[in-house]
Amino acid sequence: MSRRSRAIYGAHLNDNDDPDVKLIENRHYVILDNGIVRVTLSKPAGIVTGIKFGGLDNLLEIANKEKNRGYWDLNWNKPGGSGIFDVVEGTDFSVVDYNADKVEVSFVRTYDPSREMVPLTIDKRFILMRGNSGFYSYAIYEHMAGWADFDLIQTRIAFKLRKDRFRYMAIADDKQRLMPFPEDRDPNNCQQLAYPEAVILTHPKDPEFQGEVDDKYQYSADNKDNRVHGWISFDSMVGFWIIFPSDEFRNGGNLKQNLTSHVGPTSLSMFHSGHYAGDPLFPKFRGGEPWKKVFGPVLVYLNSATLGTPSALWEDAKEQMFSEVQSWPYDWPASQDFLKVHQRGDVSGRLLVKDWFAFPNIVPARSAYLGLALPGEKGSWQTESKGYQFWTQSDENGYFRLSNVCAGEYNLYGWVPGVLGEYKKEGSVIIQPGSLVDLQESVFDAPRDGKTVWEIGIPDRSSTEFYIPDPDPKFVNRLYLNHPERYRQYGLWLRYSELYPDTDLVYDVQSNDWSNDWFFAHVGRVKEDGSLVSSTWQVQFQLESVVQTGLYKLRLAFASANFAVIQVRFNDPDISTPHFDTKRFGTDNAIARHGKHGLYRAFDVDVLPQWLQEGKNAMYLTLKNPQNLFVGAMYDYLRLEEPASQQDHHLI
Known part of the structure; x- marks a missing residue:
């Protein structure tokens, strides 16, 4: 359970002195108030229209329409159809639980088969407790047996904060900074890059951001690392934070990457998405399959200080996050669908x-x-x-x-x-x-046939051990200069063609070092005339002799792939039929979205002894016919193994 912020000054109340929780209801709004936080929700839609805290009448963007301040939304589609965006607005309001210590309210939207809507009944809940410096939200999504088929693409809670107040964003100890204004991304103030999310700021309000790249995907994080993030206002020192006490309800496991906060100022509570994976992450409901899932609760945590620095509010938010994690699973949600x-x-x-x-x-x-x-x-x-x-x-x-x-x-x-x-x-x-x-x-x-002949990389499901070049000075986000996550810079895929303008990468396993000589992403090569062509990487290695009994084994592990076709040939790059072909695989798009990984995939390739030779050998890895700059793959690890000997089989 969240407690009143330790960074608040002038409001040091003992628990017994905390005011009772109040519920104020009128025709169009529901107000939850505990004397520290005042949350206003539209009725019966359940949109957060106002948050009063720390001397500010509303932390949310008052210039926005009420529907565009704090809301649950989702993307979905009918089978074979295109995506449909939907802000979830309730049609029925009820008070689930109300006493002096807690209020929990519900906004339900019931599925109506006669309407064009996602076939889900959605129950959004909001909770405020005595003495708490923040409020919780969770929702129950239900697809009843026999209802229409659909795919769920994404669902989340989005908060749009006041742009005149919240300028400083913090998403990790080493990822904090002043951010551009939202107007800096207007067409007259920026230049769009290869996709709409990425722009160069050409006329920012703050000259400090002149020439910088802004892209919300530069601030993504793995679920396991995405516990708390948010914004700080320096004018009235106030922090707004999203805290995840658990990952259990988020899709794709601990390595799934999600958006956090970005220019807006926008703060997101991502529950479900296909980012860095695509269609494989969209659950498909067919044949009237019943389904129910509880997303959350998550905590919207607020803190403030009369003195101090952003680090004080950040450290306080982290401390609150640790407290929430220790309190999980909560004992107070009123819904029986949330398991205690x-x-x-x-x-x-x-x-x-x-x-x-x-x-x-x-x-x-x-x-x-x-x-x-x-x-x-x-x-x-x-x-x-x-x-x-x-x-x-x-x-x-x-x-x-x-x-x-x-x-x-x-x-x-x-x-x-x-x-x-x-x-x-x-x-x-x-x-x-x-x-x-x-x-x-x-x-x-562990997968293994025989002794290692050679290996490239570390099997850790990321490409970060490989060579990540410095960014082009034209495409810099200053946060990531001299930063461990240097792969977050825009346009690194273009550096391959600059490093290898005429010939492709050649790697000798005896003399080269993968951290300096193996490019982090296998992408196409841009020729001088601007055309994009296949790229063939060469791995050179020596064999004192070739074992003729049994098969060698090539292990190819990929950290990510995006519509990639990787063909493998040994000692002859021109044979028409490759020795191995992955066929097209992957829809991760981690290359364009500054990720170090997408979905992990591995291929085990039987290598015939006659493909190899005593002395010098070469393996050729061809990215075949990339259709654009973002078609490619990130290797996690490569290993060639000898055939297992009779003695090896005995050991196994």
Whole structure:
């Protein structure tokens, strides 16, 4: 439960002195007030039209229409149709729970098959409590059996803050800055780049931003890192924060990337999206399939100070976030669809790794990511969007515990940084209310046939260990200069053609270093005449001899792909039929959207001994016929293995 901000000065009340929570209702509005925060919602639509706090009558943009201030929205489509944007407006208002300590109100929009609308009944809830410096929101989405088919593309809560107040954005310890004004993105004040979200600011109100690139995707974050983000007003020192106490209701698992805050000033609570993945993340409801899911609660946290710096408000918001995480799952939501502690269970166990060619013994899966998601194939958690997911990281000895898992049937999935491949435990994991499931020890048998001939990269599901060039000075976001996330700069894909104007990348596994010599994204090459052509990367390696019995194995792991076709050839780049062809795969668009990864994919390629030769060898990786600059792939890891000998088989 959120407490009144520790950064507030002049409002130090004891808990017993906190005013009662008040509900004020009139014909068109509902007002929730606890003496610290005053939230105004339209009735029966349930749009947040005003937030009074810290001496400001309204933190939301008063120049916007009321419908465009604080709202739940979604994108959806009929099967085979185009996307439809929908601001969710309730048609029925009710007071669910009201006393001196808490008020919870509901705004329901019921599905009407006679209307053109998403086939969902949506119940939006807003909660304010005594003494709290903020309010909560969650929603129950339900698709009843027999209702129309549809795809859910995205859903979220969006807040549009006052542009005359909120200029400073903070989304991580090392990602904080003054931001441009929204008018700076007007057509007369900027130049659009390769896609609408990215612009160069040509006539900003603040000269400091002259020539900078602005793009909301530069501020994306993985779910596991996206716990708190928001804005600070220096005129009346006030902070506005979105806090996620849990990831369980967000789609795509712990590595799913989502938007946070961006120029507007806009602050987003993203629950479900296809960003950095595309269509595979859109759940498809067919044949009248019933479905229900609770999104949230999330906390809109507010803090203020009479003195201090932005860092003080940021640190306070982080402290509140830790408190919310520790309080999860909350015991106060009135909806029975939100499962409380007694309706959940825990899972514990230990994961070990077997890879005889990397480790002499079975070793603990150190810092492994382990998660429960709906039953499916290996790696299916990446695209699972209908159910809940629960993730944790093991300790250095491979022990892990997943707490407060909703009752149900799951598979246990995972992956181990530094170890290739996907882990999935055989059989289902059944969680009963109040249960503790001890999975004891499990062994991840990592993909492996024989000894490593050579390897490129680190199997960590990202491309950040490879060479990421400096940005073109024409396309700079100053936040990311000398920053660990240097891949966030716009236009890095163009640097490949500048580095390799006439010939493509050649990498010698004996003399080259992947951090300096392996470009982070395999993209097409732009010729001098402006045409885009296939690019063929060459990996050179030596073999003292070729093992003639058995098959070599090439492991190709990709951190991302976008409509890519990668063809593999050994020792002859011109043979008409490649030795291996991925066919077209991926809709991640992580290259254009400044990501280090999209969806993880791996290919295991049987390599015949006759394709290789004693002495010098070359493997050619061709990105075939890219249609635009954003068609391409990011490698995670490449490895060539010898055939397993009889002794190797005995060891295994």
